Amino acid sequence: MPKELACRKCSALTQGKVCPVCGSEDLSENWKGLVILFDPQNSDVASVLNLKKPGRYALQVS
Numbered sequence: 001m002p003k004e005l006a007c008r009k010c011s012a013l014t015q016g017k018v019c020p021v022c023g024s025e026d027l028s029e030n031w032k033g034l035v036i037l038f039d040p041q042n043s044d045v046a047s048v049l050n051l052k053k054p055g056r057y058a059l060q061v062s
Protein backbone atom coordinates (compact mmCIF):
# COMPACT_ATOMS: atom_id res chain seq x y z
CA MET A 1 0.00 0.00 0.00
CA PRO A 2 1.50 3.35 -1.00
CA LYS A 3 2.27 5.76 1.79
CA GLU A 4 -0.30 8.45 2.24
CA LEU A 5 0.52 12.09 2.74
CA ALA A 6 -1.48 14.58 4.76
CA CYS A 7 -2.14 18.14 3.68
CA ARG A 8 -0.68 20.69 6.11
CA LYS A 9 -3.43 23.18 5.32
CA CYS A 10 -6.60 21.09 5.60
CA SER A 11 -5.33 17.68 6.88
CA ALA A 12 -6.82 15.71 3.97
CA LEU A 13 -5.01 12.48 3.11
CA THR A 14 -3.83 11.75 -0.39
CA GLN A 15 -1.56 9.34 -2.25
CA GLY A 16 -0.86 11.95 -4.89
CA LYS A 17 1.30 15.06 -4.90
CA VAL A 18 -1.55 17.54 -4.60
CA CYS A 19 -4.24 17.79 -1.94
CA PRO A 20 -7.58 16.68 -3.43
CA VAL A 21 -9.52 19.02 -1.15
CA CYS A 22 -7.72 22.36 -1.22
CA GLY A 23 -5.18 21.90 -4.01
CA SER A 24 -2.17 22.57 -1.79
CA GLU A 25 1.16 20.90 -2.50
CA ASP A 26 2.24 21.33 1.11
CA LEU A 27 1.97 17.67 2.15
CA SER A 28 3.51 15.83 5.11
CA GLU A 29 4.49 12.21 5.71
CA ASN A 30 4.25 12.78 9.44
CA TRP A 31 0.66 12.53 10.51
CA LYS A 32 -1.36 10.74 13.17
CA GLY A 33 -4.93 9.61 13.56
CA LEU A 34 -7.48 9.09 10.86
CA VAL A 35 -10.93 10.57 10.40
CA ILE A 36 -13.19 9.38 7.63
CA LEU A 37 -15.84 11.96 6.95
CA PHE A 38 -18.98 11.01 5.05
CA ASP A 39 -21.37 13.79 5.91
CA PRO A 40 -19.66 17.01 7.01
CA GLN A 41 -22.99 18.84 7.47
CA ASN A 42 -24.07 16.47 10.24
CA SER A 43 -20.77 15.68 11.90
CA ASP A 44 -19.50 17.06 15.21
CA VAL A 45 -16.00 16.01 14.23
CA ALA A 46 -16.25 18.01 11.02
CA SER A 47 -17.30 21.17 12.82
CA VAL A 48 -14.57 20.79 15.45
CA LEU A 49 -11.91 20.24 12.79
CA ASN A 50 -13.52 22.77 10.47
CA LEU A 51 -13.83 20.29 7.59
CA LYS A 52 -16.27 21.02 4.80
CA LYS A 53 -15.85 18.17 2.32
CA PRO A 54 -16.25 14.38 2.71
CA GLY A 55 -12.99 12.50 2.63
CA ARG A 56 -10.22 11.03 4.75
CA TYR A 57 -8.33 13.32 7.08
CA ALA A 58 -5.45 13.14 9.52
CA LEU A 59 -6.13 14.24 13.08
CA GLN A 60 -2.66 15.64 13.55
CA VAL A 61 -0.20 16.77 10.90
CA SER A 62 3.36 17.75 11.70
Ligand SMILES: [Zn+2]
Pocket residue numbers: 007008009010011012019020021022023024
Ligand atom coordinates in the same frame (compact mmCIF):
# COMPACT_ATOMS: atom_id res chain seq x y z
ZN1 LIG B 1 -5.57 20.42 1.67
